[in-house]
C-alpha cells in the first residue's frame with residue numbers, strides 16, 4: 001500500500017489535480033478513451049467491485065476516487081448495464097465514513113432475507129466490503145482493515161451502512177481485505193473468501209452479520225511474489241462434474257511484472273479448499289488484467305471482468321481527465337487438455353450486440369508480410385478472428401502512420417504467444433512499460449483460433465478458445481489504423497475475419 005501511495009503522489013504531481021468538467025452523458029473523448037470498454041466518465045478507477053445481476057440489470061461497482069485522476073480516498077462508483085456493453089454511470093454508491101474509506105468487496109442478493117435487512121417483502125442487495133482506516137494506518141498499529149456491510153432496498157440506487165459495522169474485525173493481520181461472498185447451497189450458509197496477506201482465509205455465516213473462520217489456503221501454494229488480493233471462489237461444471245475455481249490476484253509477482261491474477265482449480269466442501277494441481281496458473285498472461293472477479297446471481301454462467309491496468313504504472317498512464325478501463329467482460333469455462341483441466345476466458349456473447357458488418361477472407365497464405373489495412377478499412381477499434389489448421393510462427397501487427405506498432409504473435413520454437421508493445425507509442429512514463437510479454441500455449445492441437453479485441457489503447461488476445469489469454473494496454477500517438485500479418489515460413493490461414501466494433505458512446 002505504501003508503494004501505491006508514493007506512486008499516487010508522484011502521479012499527482014505530474015498531473016494537475018483539477019479535472020475538466022464532463023458533459024452529462026458523453027465523456028470527454030480524448031484519443032485513449034476506449035470505445036467499447038467501460039471507463040468512468042472522469043477521475044480515477046481501479047478494481048471492479050460488488051458485481052451482481054438483478055432483475056435484468058448487471059451492476060458494476062468500482063474503486064473510485066471521484067476528485068482526482070490518481071488513487072486516493074476510495075469510494076464505490078457504480079454503473080448499470082442490461083447487455084454488459086453499454087453502461088450508464090450512476091451516482092456514487094458508497095462514500096467513506098468514520099470507519100474508513102471503502103476498499104474492494106462484493107455484493108449478493110439476499111433472497112431469503114437471512115440478514116433481516118429486507119423490509120415489507122423487499123429483497124435486500126447486500127454489499128460486503130473492506131473499510132480501510134487511514135487514521136489507524138498512520139498511527140502505525142498495522143491493524144486498519146476490517147469487513148463491513150451496506151444494503152440497498154431499491155436495486156442499488158441508495159445504500160445504508162449497517163449500524164453494527166464492522167462485522168468482521170481485524171484479528172491482527174495487516175492486509176485483511178477484499179471479501180467475496182457467495183451462498184453455499186449444500187451448507188446452506190454464506191461463505192466469505194478473504195485475502196489475508198499471503199493466503200486466503202475462508203469464513204462462513206448464516207446471516208452475513210456474524211462470521212466464523214473455517215480454514216486457510218495457499219501459504220505454500222501458487223505465486224507469492226507479492227501480497228494476495230481480491231479473491232473469488234465459485235464452482236463450474238465440466239462433463240457433469242463440479243469443480244471449484246479460486247481466483248487470487250497478486251501484486252507484484254505477475255508473469256509479465258507487477259499485478260496479475262492466478263487461479264487454482266480444486267475441491268471445496270464449504271469449509272476448505274484443496275487444489276488439484278501444484279503449478280502456478282494465470283487467468284491472463286498480459287500485464288493489464290488485475291483484481292478481476294465474477295458477477296454473482298448469474299446462475300451457471302460465470303462472467304468475469306478485470307481492471308485493465310497494473311499497479312506498476314497505473315497512476316502514471318497518459319490519459320487526461322480519467323484513468324483506467326475495465327477488460328471486456330469474459331465468460332469463464334473449464335476445458336480439458338489431455339488429462340488436465342484449465343480455466344478458459346472468452347469475450348461474452350453480448351459483444352455481438354455492438355459488432356458491425358464483418359469482412360471475411362478465406363484460404364490465405366502469408367509469407368513475409370501482408371498488409372490488410374485497405375481491405376479492412378479499420379479505424380483502430382475492431383475484433384479480428386483467425387483460424388488456421390497448421391499453427392506456426394506468425395505475428396499480427398497493428399501500426400499507425402508514425403510507424404508505431406504492437407505485435408501480437410506466436411513463436412513456435414518456444415511454444416509461446418506474445419505481445420510486444422516496445423514500439424507502441426508513449427512509454428516513458430514508467431521504465432518497465434515498454435516490454436514484450438509472453439504466455440505459454442496451453443492448447444495442444446495443430447489447429448488454432450485467435451480472437452483479438454482492439455480498442456483505442458488496448459489489445460486482448462484469446463487463443464485456442466480462450467485457453468491462453470493476454471491483455472495489454474498501449475498509448476500510440478496516432479490511431480493504430482493498419483493491420484499487417486508477418487510470417488517467415490508460409491503460414492496458411494483458413495479464415496481471417498475482421499469485424500468493426502461500434503462505439504458504445506454512439
Ligand code: FRU
Nearest residue numbers: 047063103104177229230291
Ligand atoms: C487491489 C487493491 C485491493 C484494495 C483496493 C484499494 O487493486 O489493492 O486489495 O481493496 O485495491 O483500492
